[in-house]
Amino acid sequence: MPELPEVEIVKRELKLHIENAVIEHIKLSEKVITGHKENKRTIVKNDLKSFTEQVTDSKILTVVRRGKYLNFSLQKQNQYFNLVSHLGMSGGYFIVDSPDQIAEENYRTHTHVTFKLSTNQYLVYADIRRFGELRIVPKISEFKPFVEMAPEYFEAHSKDAFIQKITDKRFSGMTIKQAIMDARVIPGVGNIYANEALFKSGIRPTRKAGRISKSRLSDLHAEMVKILDEAIVRGGSTISDYRNTSGGSGTMQDRFVIYQKKICPTCGKNVHTKVINTRNTFYCTECQR
């Protein structure tokens, strides 16, 4: 599942290729069309006809990231609006000269939204499990996930906001692992980086969030910042379901110390595994308290 660093890499690559391009044509997959006929709103969250009409002939002004979302600012004549996208569990964007050029078969056979650009390239959204989203948002200031989202991890007030959110009764009763994977507490930390940051700060993932001291929360925040920064520098992690826009992969997976490991690198004991909120959790009962 792509986490913040992977989405950030995708955003940086998209910016180089699609800013100022005009979307000339949109092609939707049979799965999307059938899903909409069955009222499932597969991937595209607006009515398909209005989505296609509004986005066709619009110009991509810029693309930014917020948490794990990509936000494309579009202009059509004198109208400005946003196309907000989430990669879900296995979504990916590709920039190719033709849609059959996507190297990985898993993605090539699961392309769902294909934008033909004025640059003669294609921006393709592929998604094996179809949990991703594309949604036209007329007023971004009213988009609920953004309204509720905590500051980005690198912002000056991120740490204070993080500590304050943990003490909020909506989150204080959660396990710390569940809390740090909630974008309202800190955006963009998914399962892998949550496991790694909790190990590095010596905090047991099963611990109740509201019972952890401020100084330990401060350490945890610092470890999350370090990991997210390093993962971006390393081009993200490539496990099974993340590729960058040209089909390449990152190297952050080589730096994992606890995720999917059997032996604790610090004390040599067996790594403990447990499912927390449906996600595999790895920790050392000796080193994490």
Ligand SMILES: [Zn+2]
């Ligand atoms: Zn250990």
